[in-house]
Amino acid sequence: MITMVEIPEELEQLKRFHGHLGPFVLIGYRMGTIARKKLEGKIEAVVFTGTKVPLSCIIDGIQFSSSCTLGKGNISIQEKEDAEAHFVSDTNLIEIKLRDEVRRRIESTCNRDVEEVMALGLFSEPEATLFNITSVETTPFERTVKLR
Ligand SMILES: [Zn+2]
Numbered sequence: 001m002i003t004m005v006e007i008p009e010e011l012e013q014l015k016r017f018h019g020h021l022g023p024f025v026l027i028g029y030r031m032g033t034i035a036r037k038k039l040e041g042k043i044e045a046v047v048f049t050g051t052k053v054p055l056s057c058i059i060d061g062i063q064f065s066s067s068c069t070l071g072k073g074n075i076s077i078q079e080k081e082d083a084e085a086h087f088v089s090d091t092n093l094i095e096i097k098l099r100d101e102v103r104r105r106i107e108s109t110c111n112r113d114v115e116e117v118m119a120l121g122l123f124s125e126p127e128a129t130l131f132n133i134t135s136v137e138t139t140p141f142e143r144t145v146k147l148r
Pocket of ligand 1: 022053
């Protein structure tokens with residue numbers, strides 16, 4: 001039996017942008033959305049996923065929702081294999097880390113047949129159950145150091 005999944009318009013656009021809709025691009029999308037909501041003005045992102053799929057799908061989700069893009073040079077990637085991203089504005093630094101148990105849940109159960117259903121589930125989960133989020137005020141000097 002084929003289960004038809006109703007996908008909201010914003011996620012249809014994310015799917016077109018990224019090529020498929022899976023849990024990690026959705027996680028990146030949520031991270032970028034949180035950063036946009038909490039930070040004002042121009043922001044820069046550092047993403048710690050490395051560039052290996054599927055974890056690196058997070059990068060595309062962040063580019064889609066945060067408007068930090070490789071082309072503009074306001075996102076950089078660290079080769080750490082961590083599901084974590086940092087965002088800085090002129091005044092604040094926010095660190096967003098996918099909770100370990102959520103990452104394990106994704107990695108142990110995701111496959112092509114269920115990835116859209118999983119993504120939709122993660123779309124509606126409260127951010128507090130998905131992420132550990134810390135936010136601090138920063139000085140310009142501290143921001144420069146944090147981004148290196
Ligand atoms: Zn992907």
